[in-house]
Amino acid sequence: MFSKLKPVVFVAGLLLLSAQVYAGEVDVKDAWARATAPGQVxxxxxxxxxxxxxxxLIAVKSAVAESAEIHTMSMDNGVMQMRQLDYLELPAKQPVTLGPGGNHLMLFGLKHPLKAGTTLPLTLTVQYADKRTEDIKIKAQIRSLTAVQQH
Ligand SMILES: [Cu+2]
Incomplete structure (x- = not known):
């Protein structure tokens, strides 16, 4: 039991020290979202x-969206299909990249348009093998549509 206590204290300490990017045992970087077009929710x-x-990764939420889901994208008879995932595996020490065309985080019911140059608050919930969960607060950079297309 005692050996399990120490990492928890360690994580709590890191949470206090690091404002956003590095929370405990999970490193989150390069968070971004595409600016929305008028009317796009x-x-x-x-x-x-x-x-x-x-x-x-078991959940995602944002204060500016009514709901958020973890999505996967795949080709189905030549048509891109998006499907909700209950969770996404994060194997130890392997960077897992989410983004357009593959697994991504989906926001529904945006309360205001996403404007290039601003940020979007997100909370990612991660669960470890011992069932302990951790909420990681991040800010995604909003990029303009054209900047993304040039990428
Ligand atoms: Cu999606």
Whole structure:
């Protein structure tokens, strides 16, 4: 039991020290979302997540969206299909890249348009093998449509 307590204290300390990017055992970087077009109420978010331990991304939410889901994208008879995932595996020490065309975070019911140059608050919930969960708060950079297309 005692050996399990120490990492928890360690994580709590890191959470206090690090404002956003590095929370405990999960490193989250390059979070971004495409600026929305007028009238567009859904958006998708890309991010690179690296967990020190085997973990799963089990939930995502944002204060500016009514709901958010983890999505996967695949070709089905020549048509791109998006499907919700209950969770996404984060194998230890392997960067997992989410973004357009593959797994991504999907926002529904945006409360305001996503404007280039601003940021979008997100909370990622990660669960470790021991069932402990951790909320990681990040900010995604909003990029303009043209900047993304040039990429
Ligand atoms: Cu999607």
């Amino acid at each position: 859904n958006g998708s978010v890309g991010v690179v997540i690296t967990s020190k331990k085997d973990a799963r």
